[in-house]
Every structure is written in C-alpha cells, then in structure tokens.
Amino acid sequence: MPKLNSSAELEKLRDEILSNRDSDQRIITLCSGTACHATGSRSVAAAIEEELEKQGLKDQVIVRKTGCHGFCERGPIIVLYPEGICYLQIEPENIPEIVSQTIKENKILEHLLYIDPSSDEKITREDEIPFYKNQQRLLFGANLQIDPKSIEDYLALGGYKALARALLKMDPGQALEEVKKANLRGRGGGGFPAGIKWEGSRSAPEDTKYVIVNADEGDPGAYMDRSLLEGNPHSVLEGLAIGAYTIGAREGFIYVRQEYPLAVDNINTAIKQAEEYGFLGENILGSDFSFTVKVHQGAGAFVCGESTALMTALEGRAGEPRPKYIRSNIKGLWDKPTVLNNVETWANVPLIINNGAEWFEKYGTETSKGTKIFSLVGKINNTGLVEVPMGMTLRDIIFKVGGGIRGGKKFKAVQTGGPSGGCLPEHLLDLQVGFDELTKAGSMMGSGGMIAMDEDTCMVDVARYFLDFLTDESCGKCVPCREGVKQMLKILTNITEGRGQEGDLELLEELGQVAKEVSLCALGQTAPNPFLSTLQYFRDEYEAHISGKRCPALYCKDLIAYYIDPEECQACQACLKKCPSDAIIGGKKTIHVIDQEKCTKCNTCYDVCPSRFSAVKKISGEPVPPAIPEEERTITRGSKEK
Amino acid sequence: MSKVLLKIDGKEVEAEEGMTVLETAQDEGIGIPTLCHHKKLEPYGACRICTVEAEKNGRSKLVVSCVYPVEKDLEVTTRSEKIDRIRRKILELLLSHAPDSDQLRKLAEEYGANKDRFEKEPSFCIHCGLCVRYCAEVKGKFAVGFINRGSRREINFIPELAATECWNCKECFPLCPTSALQAAYMFTEAQISETPVFEADSK
Numbered sequence: 001m002p003k004l005n006s007s008a009e010l011e012k013l014r015d016e017i018l019s020n021r022d023s024d025q026r027i028i029t030l031c032s033g034t035a036c037h038a039t040g041s042r043s044v045a046a047a048i049e050e051e052l053e054k055q056g057l058k059d060q061v062i063v064r065k066t067g068c069h070g071f072c073e074r075g076p077i078i079v080l081y082p083e084g085i086c087y088l089q090i091e092p093e094n095i096p097e098i099v100s101q102t103i104k105e106n107k108i109l110e111h112l113l114y115i116d117p118s119s120d121e122k123i124t125r126e127d128e129i130p131f132y133k134n135q136q137r138l139l140f141g142a143n144l145q146i147d148p149k150s151i152e153d154y155l156a157l158g159g160y161k162a163l164a165r166a167l168l169k170m171d172p173g174q175a176l177e178e179v180k181k182a183n184l185r186g187r188g189g190g191g192f193p194a195g196i197k198w199e200g201s202r203s204a205p206e207d208t209k210y211v212i213v214n215a216d217e218g219d220p221g222a223y224m225d226r227s228l229l230e231g232n233p234h235s236v237l238e239g240l241a242i243g244a245y246t247i248g249a250r251e252g253f254i255y256v257r258q259e260y261p262l263a264v265d266n267i268n269t270a271i272k273q274a275e276e277y278g279f280l281g282e283n284i285l286g287s288d289f290s291f292t293v294k295v296h297q298g299a300g301a302f303v304c305g306e307s308t309a310l311m312t313a314l315e316g317r318a319g320e321p322r323p324k325y326i327r328s329n330i331k332g333l334w335d336k337p338t339v340l341n342n343v344e345t346w347a348n349v350p351l352i353i354n355n356g357a358e359w360f361e362k363y364g365t366e367t368s369k370g371t372k373i374f375s376l377v378g379k380i381n382n383t384g385l386v387e388v389p390m391g392m393t394l395r396d397i398i399f400k401v402g403g404g405i406r407g408g409k410k411f412k413a414v415q416t417g418g419p420s421g422g423c424l425p426e427h428l429l430d431l432q433v434g435f436d437e438l439t440k441a442g443s444m445m446g447s448g449g450m451i452a453m454d455e456d457t458c459m460v461d462v463a464r465y466f467l468d469f470l471t472d473e474s475c476g477k478c479v480p481c482r483e484g485v486k487q488m489l490k491i492l493t494n495i496t497e498g499r500g501q502e503g504d505l506e507l508l509e510e511l512g513q514v515a516k517e518v519s520l521c522a523l524g525q526t527a528p529n530p531f532l533s534t535l536q537y538f539r540d541e542y543e544a545h546i547s548g549k550r551c552p553a554l555y556c557k558d559l560i561a562y563y564i565d566p567e568e569c570q571a572c573q574a575c576l577k578k579c580p581s582d583a584i585i586g587g588k589k590t591i592h593v594i595d596q597e598k599c600t601k602c603n604t605c606y607d608v609c610p611s612r613f614s615a616v617k618k619i620s621g622e623p624v625p626p627a628i629p630e631e632e633r634t635i636t637r638g639s640k641e642k
Numbered sequence: 643m644s645k646v647l648l649k650i651d652g653k654e655v656e657a658e659e660g661m662t663v664l665e666t667a668q669d670e671g672i673g674i675p676t677l678c679h680h681k682k683l684e685p686y687g688a689c690r691i692c693t694v695e696a697e698k699n700g701r702s703k704l705v706v707s708c709v710y711p712v713e714k715d716l717e718v719t720t721r722s723e724k725i726d727r728i729r730r731k732i733l734e735l736l737l738s739h740a741p742d743s744d745q746l747r748k749l750a751e752e753y754g755a756n757k758d759r760f761e762k763e764p765s766f767c768i769h770c771g772l773c774v775r776y777c778a779e780v781k782g783k784f785a786v787g788f789i790n791r792g793s794r795r796e797i798n799f800i801p802e803l804a805a806t807e808c809w810n811c812k813e814c815f816p817l818c819p820t821s822a823l824q825a826a827y828m829f830t831e832a833q834i835s836e837t838p839v840f841e842a843d844s845k
Contacts, residue, residue, distance in 0.1 A: 301791070318788070323687035323709035476769065476788075476795035477688045483735035486793045487760055514731045517704050518690045 003278030005286040007164045010155075017156050026061045026103060027081040029144060030090075033068035033230050034262050035223065040091065041076035047092035051099045061103060064153075067143040067231015068223075070385040071131050074114070079126050079144065086126035087112035117381070117403065131382045134400045136363065138371050139347050140387040143231035148266045151273040154234040160279050162350035166242045167287040170353075176202060176246040179349060181357035183369045188214055188305070188342030189418070189446045189522070191368075191435035194349075197339055200329040201247040204337035209249040211240055212333065212340040215256035215263065216310060218302035219418035220469060222449045224373040225343035227385055229256065229263040232347070233270035237293065239349030241280065244291045247339055252293040255310050259300050268295055302419075302473035306521045307332075307340045309475065320475045321521035342447065344373055364390035368434035368445075378415075378451035379406045388433070395429040398452055409454035412553075413537070417446030419466045419473075420526035422533025423459060442533040444526070458555035459538040460545050464492040466530035474523060480515040481524025487511055488531060497558040500546035505535065550621025557601045560620045564605075566591045566628045568615035571635055575605035575616060589635045593627040648716040663707040663718055664692055674707055674720050675729065675749055677736075677819055678770035683779050685709040689770055691732050691749075695719040704728070726753055734759035736768045740820035743768075766822035767797055773814035773823045783807045786814065786826075797826055 004010050028048060032041050045065055052058045069077050074088040080102060087098065087109065094112060101107040113122040114129045123129050126144070146153040154160075166175040180195025201209055213236060217225040229236060240252050256264055271293050274280040282290045296314055303309050304319040311333045313319035332338025348370060352360050361369050368390040374397065377383045381403030388397055394414055398404065405411050413423040416433075422443030424431065431437055435445045453462065467489040476482045488511050491504050512528030519525045535542060544550045551559040564575070564584075569591045576584045576592055583599040586592030592615075594605070609616040646657045650667050657666040662685060667674050677689040687709040694707045697717040704725075707718070719725070733755035737746055741757055741764060750757055769788075774797060777786050785803040788795055799808065804827070814823060 303791075323685070323706060325705070325710050472792055474792040476790075476792045477771075479689055479691075479732050479735055479768075482769065482793055482795070483738075484731070487735065490761075510727075510731060514728050518693050518706070518728055520687060520690070520706075 001276050003276075003281075005278065005283075007168050007285065010160060010164055010285065014155050014158075017152050021156065024082050027064055028061060028098075028103075029064040029066050029079045029081070031067070031069045031075055031077045032065035033227055034260070035068060035072045035227075036075045036077075037262075039072070039075040039089075043092050044076050044078075044090050044095065047095040048099075051095045055099050055104070057099065057103060064145075064147045066146060067148050068227035068385060069126070069144055070135075070137075070140060070227075070387070071129070071382065072384040073382050077126075084125045084127065086114065086124065086129065088114055131384070131386070131401055131403065134396065135387050136371050136389045137387045138351060138363070139228065139232075139235070139344065140373060140385065142235065143227070146232055148231055148233055149269055151234060151270070151277060154232070158354065159234055160238055160277075162353035163238050163241050163245075163279060164285055166245055166353050167285055167289050172202065172246045172248065175242060175353065178357050179246070179352055182352045182360040183357075183367075184345065184348055184352060184360070185368060185435055186341055187344035187348070187372065187447065189444070191445055194341055194345055197327075197329050197341075198243060198247050200327060201249075201337040201339045204330050206336055208251075208336045209247050210333045210336055210338040211244045211247065211249045211252040212310070212314070212338060213240055213252070213254040213256075213346055214305060214307070214310060214340055214342040215254055215260070215267075216298050216305040217257065217260075217343070217447065218300075218305050218473070219375075219447060219449045221377045221451065222375040222418060222447060224375055224385055224448050226260050226263050228343050228347050228373075229260070230266050233263075233267045234274065235347045235350055236267070236343055237270055237274055237280070239346035240293065241284070241291050242349050242353055243339055243341070243346065245289050247337070249339070250291055252291065253314060253333075254293060254295045255298055255304075255314055256295060257300055258297045264295060264297060271295070301475070302469075303475045303521070303523050306523060309521065310340065311338065318475075320477050321523075323520065344448075365432055365434040365437070367436050372433065372445070372448055374433075374448045374450045376402050376450050376452070379409065379454040379457070380404070380452040381406050390434050391432045393430050393432055394424065397433065397450065398429070402452065405452065405454050407454075409456065411452065412455050412457055413453045413459065413462075415443075415451040415453065415462065415530075416449065417444035417529075418449040419469045420444075420523065420529050421446050421449065422529045423453070423462060423537065424533070425537040442529075442536050444529070456553055456555060458496070458551055458553040459534040459541050460492065460551075461496050461553075461555055463530045463534045464489065464496050467492060467527065470523065470527045474527075478518075478520035478524060480517075480519045481521075481527060484511045484515045484519075485524065485527045488515075488528065492531065495542065495545045496551075496556045498545075498549050498556075500542075500549075502546070504546060505542060509535075544621065548621045552620070554618040554620050556620075560601060560618050561596065561624045562594055562599055562601060562603075562605060563596075563617055563619065563624050564592050564594055565615050565617055566593075566633075568613050570613050570615070572610060572613065574608045574610065578604050578608045580604060586633075591628065591633040591635060593633070596624055646712045646714050648712055648714065648718065650718040651720055657712040659712070661712050663694060663696065663705070663710045663712055663716075666712055667707065667718070667720060672720060675752075676708060677745070677768065678772065679708045680772055680776065680817065683772070683775045686771055686775065689732065689736075689768070691729055693725060693728055695722060695725060729753045730755045738763055739765045740768055740822065743820040745819045765796075766820050767826070768820055768822070769795060769797075770819060771797075772817040772819070773797060776814050776817055781807075781811065781813065783811075786823075797823065799827060 076090050078087045078090050184194045185191045298304050304313050306321050309319045309321040371387050371389050373387045376386050386401050415423045438445050471486050471489045474481045515528050544552050576586050581600045583595045606616045644659050655670050674692050676692050678686045685708045687706045692707045696705045730753045733750050737757040738760040773786050777783050785807045786799045789798045
C-alpha cells in the first residue's frame with residue numbers, strides 16, 4: 001500500500017473500499033474481545049469457519065470477528081447482516097443450524113433470540129433489545145462493524161477523515177478550539193477539560209512535547225478502555241494524532257497494561273497499518289506534521305493509572321507519583337510538556353472534529369458533555385458495557401439499560417467511580433450522571449465503574465473491601481496513604497468481625513480527613529471515599545455493627561448465626577447431606593438442629609433448604625435460640641399440619 | 643534569578659525564584675518539621691509533615707512546603723490548628739512503627755501526639771527514603787533500595803553491591819531517623835558474609 005499523500009487520495013481509497021462492499025452482502029459478526037473469549041467465542045469462531053466450509057458457503061459469507069458488543073452477560077453474540085439478526089449466548093453446537101437455517105434459508109431461529117423479560121416478546125434485531133435501545137453508542141457503536149485487525153473496516157466508516165480535516169483544513173489552534181468548545185472532559189477520572197490541558201502544553205515554550213494514551217485501566221471489574229482499544233484501536237490513534245497536532249508533539253506513547261494482551265496486539269497492528277497508509281510517520285497526508293507512536297506495556301500497578309506515576313514508569317523507574325505543583329502538561333514526561341488522556345477521551349476527539357463542537361454539546365448536561373461508557377456490573381440483570389449520554393439518571397441506567405436487580409431482590413446502593421468512588425443510596429437514584437453531579441453526591445465519575453448492590457450487601461463490608469484493594473495498591477510513598485489508609489482498613493476489619501468499639505467512627509473520620517487533605521496523589525486523596533460515602537448514607541449499619549454487634553444485611557460472618565426453626569423443618573435432610581462440616585444433627589423424621597460449635601457459616605444449608613419450608617434462618621445481634629430437646633425432635637405423621 | 647516577595651507567618655520575606663517554601667522558611671529561621679527532607683537531596687514530599695497552609699488571592703490550600711515553589715504574594719502559615727492536627731496524626735501513625743525514635747518522640751511532644759494511638763508494629767522504618775536517595779543521588783551507588791509496595795514496602799540492601807560499596811561508606815547511617823537502617827544493614831551483612839562475593843572483596 002503506497003502512502004496516502006492528500007485528502008483526495010484518502011477519499012479515493014475510501015470510495016474504492018466502499019464500492020467493493022455490497023450492502024446485501026451476507027456477513028456474520030461475532031464478538032471477539034477478551035470477555036467474549038472468556039465465554040467461548042474462539043470455539044464459536046472455529047465452528048463458523050468449519051461449517052461454512054462444510055456447507056460450501058465459504059466464499060459467499062464474510063466472517064467478521066469484532067470487538068466487544070457490550071452485552072457480555074449474554075455473550076458470545078452473533079449479528080447477521082444485512083438484516084441485523086442478533087443471536088445471543090451462542091455455542092459451537094448452534095452454528096450448523098445458523099448456517100443451514102438462517103444463512104441458507106433466511107429462517108430466524110427463535111430459540112436463539114433475546115426474550116424481553118417484561119413482555120416475553122422475542123426480539124430479532126440487536127438495536128431493539130432494551131439493553132441497547134436505551135443507550136447512545138457514539139463511540140462504542142462502531143465496535144459492531146469493525147474487525148479491529150482491518151484498517152479498511154475503519155476507513156469504510158469514515159476513519160481518518162477527522163485527522164485529514166484537522167491537518168489539512170484547520171490550523172492547530174482551530175482544532176484545539178473545537179475540542180475546547182466541545183468541553184470534552186477527561187474520562188479517566190479527574191474530569192479535567194481536555195482542551196484546557198492541551199492549551200497549556202501548546203503554549204509551553206519547549207520544542208519537544210509528548211502525548212500519552214493512558215490505557216492502564218485498573219479498577220476491579222472495569223474494562224471500557226480495554227474494549228475500545230481492542231475493538232477500535234484506530235479511533236484512539238486518530239484522536240491521539242489530532243491531539244499531537246494541536247500541541248505540536250511529534251511523539252506519542254500508549255501505556256497499556258500487560259494484562260491486556262489482545263489490546264496490545266490490536267494496537268500494535270493498528271500502528272503498523274497506520275504507518276503503512278501514512279496516517280502516522282513523516283509528513284502525514286502530505287502535511288508538515290510528523291508523528292510516531294510507541295506502545296509501552298505497564299507491569300500492572302493500579303497506581304500507575306495516576307498520571308505522574310505513569311510518566312515515572314514510562315521513564316523506566318518505579319511507578320510512584322511525584323509531587324505535582326507544576327502540572328504535567330507543562331512539565332511531564334522527561335520534564336517536557338505532556339498531554340495525557342485516557343483511551344475513551346482520545347476516542348472522542350475524531351467525533352468532535354468530524355461533527356463539530358455544537359453537535360457534541362447536544363449530548364449531556366450543562367457541565368458534562370457527550371456520552372460516557374460505564375462498566376455496569378454487580379447484582380444486576382444485564383451486566384456489560386453501556387454507553388449513555390451524560391445526564392441519564394442512575395435509575396434509567398440500572399433499570400432500563402441494566403434490566404434491574406437480579407433475582408427480584410431490592411436495590412440498595414450503586415457504587416460509582418471505581419475503588420475510590422462512593423456508594424449512593426436509593427433516594428439518589430434520580431441523580432443525573434455527570435462529573436459534578438456525582439462528586440456533589442459524595443461519589444465520583446472516576447473512569448466509569450458502576451456496581452449495583454442489592455439488599456443482601458453489607459455496606460460496612462463494601463467499604464472494607466475497597467479499602468483492602470486500595471491498601472494493597474498504594475505505592476507506599478506517602479504516610480497518609482500507606483499508614484493512614486492501612487489503619488482505616490484495620491478498624492473496618494475489626495468492625496465487620498465484631499470487634500468494633502466506641503470511637504472507631506471518629507478515628508476513621510480523622511484518618512480519612514488527613515488522607516484526603518495531604519496524600520501525595522489522587523489514590524490516597526480519594527481512598528477514604530468508600531468509607532465516607534457509606535458512612536454518610538448508611539450510618540445506621542455502622543452503628544449496628546459497633547454497638548449492637550449486628551450486621552443488618554446478615555452478611556458479616558462473625559456477626560451472624562444460622563439456626564433451623566423447629567416449627568418449619570420437615571426433616572428433608574437436604575441441609576444434612578450438603579453441610580460440608582457435619583454441623584447438622586438430624587435424620588429421617590427428625591427435626592434438624594445446627595451444632596453452633598461446628599458451623600462455619602458457609603451458607604450452604606440456607607441455600608439448599610427448599611423455599612417452601614424456609615426453615616434455615618440467619619440471625620444477627622441476638623442469641624441463637626436453644627436447640628429443642630432431643631426427645632421432641634421426632635416428627636410423627638400429621639403432627640406438623642396446622 | 644529574580645526575587646520573589648512573600649509572607650511566612652506574617653513576616654515579609656524575600657526568596658529566589660525556584661526556591662521552595664521550606665528552603666525560604668529555613669533561611670529565615672522559621673522552623674518547619676521535616677522527616678524525609680535533606681538539603682543534599684531532591685525534594686521527595688513523602689512524609690507530609692512539612693505541610694503548611696498557603697494562601698493566594700483569598701484562597702487557602704494545604705501544600706507540602708518541601709516541594710512547593712515560592713510564588714509572589716503567597717501568604718504562608720506554618721502553624722495552625724489544622725496543621726497541628728495533620729502533623730499529630732502523621733506522627734501517631736509513624737510512632738506505631740518506631741516508638742523509640744528520639745526524633746519522633748520530640749515532635750510528638752510538641753504536637754501532642756499520642757504515641758500509643760495505634761497498635762504497635764515495630765518495623766522501625768518510617769520509609770523516609772533518606773538512605774535510599776542518599777545512596778543514589780549523592781553516592782551514585784544504588785546499594786540500598788525499596789522493595790515491594792504499599793504497606794509491605796521495605797528498605798533492603800542489595801547484597802552484591804553492599805558487600806563492595808558499603809564498608810567504607812556508611813554515610814547513610816546517621817541520616818536514619820529511627821535506626822532502622824542499621825538493623826537492615828546488619829541483617830544483610832549476616833547474609834552476605836556467607837557469599838563468595840563478600841569473601842572475594844574482603845581479601
């Protein structure tokens with residue numbers, strides 16, 4: 001492929017690609033991101049190839065292995081074009097009938113369709129499934145149509161048009177102005193306006209400047225950036241190149257976790273292709289602008305997502321944050337002006353340049369524009385990645401897109417913003433998601449983690465869990481984080497284990513305040529959030545643990561006990577047989593009792609007791625009723641009928 | 643270098659541009675406690691005990707004076723109820739590791755820190771990094787470093803380097819605020835005395 005040297009050459013190539021594509025072409029797309037691989041999409045892919053060969057359709061059907069579609073709960077997902085028929089949870093065994101029925105005979109296989117749980121109606125097209133219908137997939141939508149290894153797929157969708165426009169029709173100042181006007185705020189956690197950050201670097205007098213993609217996504221359960229980088233790597237490169245052009249950088253870096261091998265692979269392929277086509281390298285598209293990109297694999301430390309720690313790691317030293325009274329856009333990587341944004345932020349840039357700031361501003365709230373991708377997980381029906389306009393309410397995300405709480409349980413809280421975010425209670429469900437809105441409510445946007453919690457979740461334990469994560473991931477450089485957060489974790493552990501004392505909450509607050517006020521980096525400054533927000537909204541749970549030695553959610557093992565209600569027990573022996581620690585005494589026609597000494601509180605008896613009996617009870621904060629005397633345990637026929 | 647005028651504790655002071663608030667205060671004889679700071683070393687900003695309040699244009703914020711550069715018209719307060727509260731907490735946290743450190747006990751007395759506030763975990767080291775940074779920045783030897791991260795972080799001598807570099811140096815010893823360094827060194831010494839590297843070098 002000879003290098004493209006002008007906008008006209010790019011458009012000519014695009015026309016050629018498009019003219020070779022038939023809109024009636026039969027295409028099978030299969031989601032093939034990391035999450036899809038985990039649910040078995042690789043064996044499905046192999047089955048598709050094999051079956052097409054077998055049924056003689058190899059030359060007539062295009063198989064497109066795309067990135068993540070987002071509905072990971074129901075993966076692997078197949079979408080058949082031109083109709084857009086969507087089959088969910090596909091296994092290799094389904095492939096022969098898909099090929100022989102749907103592809104050959106145009107028959108829809110009803111049993112593979114999505115069934116709307118509210119209406120029991122079967123839904124044929126992917127975009128009509130409520131999970132997708134209620135989203136606004138400006139960034140993520142392209143994932144469905146792109147094989148990440150194919151630059152042609154990206155070009156067919158208008159790829160690199162924004163770069164051509166910026167380089168050939170706008171001067172760097174104009175391109176910057178567009179991003180500033182769009183009020184694109186950083187999607188990585190801070191929410192700092194990207195345009196203002198870029199402007200700082202642009203005005204800095206140095207000749208050498210850098211741009212960096214932060215792909216060191218480390219929040220437990222979050223994979224938005226991974227899925228973008230895996231599924232649509234060229235969009236990130238295009239955004240990065242535009243950013244570099246506006247500030248005058250000639251070198252860019254992609255700092256990506258080593259734990260993301262597919263993302264590393266796909267971005268490396270994309271860089272090679274972009275160099276070959278002339279979207280990277282010397283005199284890009286015939287302009288004066290030259291720009292190269294290198295990939296750096298991080299060793300996997302959460303703290304390296306912090307910008308100064310990331311830059312320190314990129315320089316080849318231990319990834320620890322450095323004091324930042326001079327911003328890194330002025331003095332960053334190797335002390336040069338450096339713009340660092342995360343994957344999602346960069347991916348927004350081509351959209352803004354192509355469609356203009358006014359278009360972008362149509363989506364969102366007053367201060368948060370565009371869309372946001374959330375990793376929607378927890379006790380929710382539709383887990384996966386969702387992209388919604390800023391300003392959608394938490395309620396709509398959780399209930400309309402997410403399909404509500406699993407198993408008919410009651411919603412209790414939603415945790416947003418990753419490990420150092422906060423938990424918001426039911427009465428805040430109508431809060432609109434936006435950077436400032438979430439912060440005001442005591443949580444934060446972070447990079448887009450969203451964990452739904454049901455009534456069985458203990459909020460004290462949630463705080464303990466996140467502080468445990470953060471203590472483990474602290475770099476250990478500054479005292480308030482290394483020592484202070486560790487002491488907070490100790491106190492919280494004591495509380496969940498029944499050793500809470502009066503004064504604990506005050507001490508936790510004092511430690512939290514110091515960590516917030518004087519920690520070196522954002523990890524320590526925000527580490528107390530899981531505690532502070534749960535205390536703000538669920539104080540009674542803390543008090544129950546400390547003074548009543550009671551866990552209201554019946555979760556904390558050291559504060560609960562199991563016992564069998566003799567009135568309800570039908571001596572079915574289900575629990576007796578399943579108890580792994582032989583803690584249940586009973587037998588045929590003999591009411592069962594639990595030996596409290598032996599019980600390990602594993603919850604097995606509670607799980608297996610048939611719901612029509614519900615004889616196994618969990619209690620907390622009260623003494624276990626004495627076991628009924630042995631002579632009264634025999635059940636005689638009819639004696640239990642009321 | 644141009645001069646910068648600012649106020650520290652109400653006193654008008656003059657500093658060179660690029661100086662830190664701590665350096666300026668020290669030049670003026672205004673005491674700010676430090677644990678991880680050393681004149682010969684790059685500012686590190688880890689112990690946070692030198693935190694002060696800095697006000698500009700009516701907005702006050704907490705800054706770490708060993709790394710914060712002086713600014714025109716900055717008004718610095720080095721002692722307040724808020725600052726004392728923060729320093730007290732930092733000292734209490736560190737005293738759980740090094741309850742017998744003279745330097746910490748003296749500061750604890752000044753700031754009213756309770757040395758028994760937290761359960762004792764006498765690891766001695768308070769991770770000020772003076773030894774690590776002195777060895778790297780002044781001596782250029784890198785014979786002692788940090789291993790692990792977070793609450794599992796420790797200082798450790800690299801046996802091969804320590805065996806050849808440390809015997810005639812030991813300049814980091816007096817820098818240690820808690821004597822942890824000596825303990826770590828003795829420990830390494832015991833280990834390296836068994837190794838051929840050490841034997842070869844000591845001949």
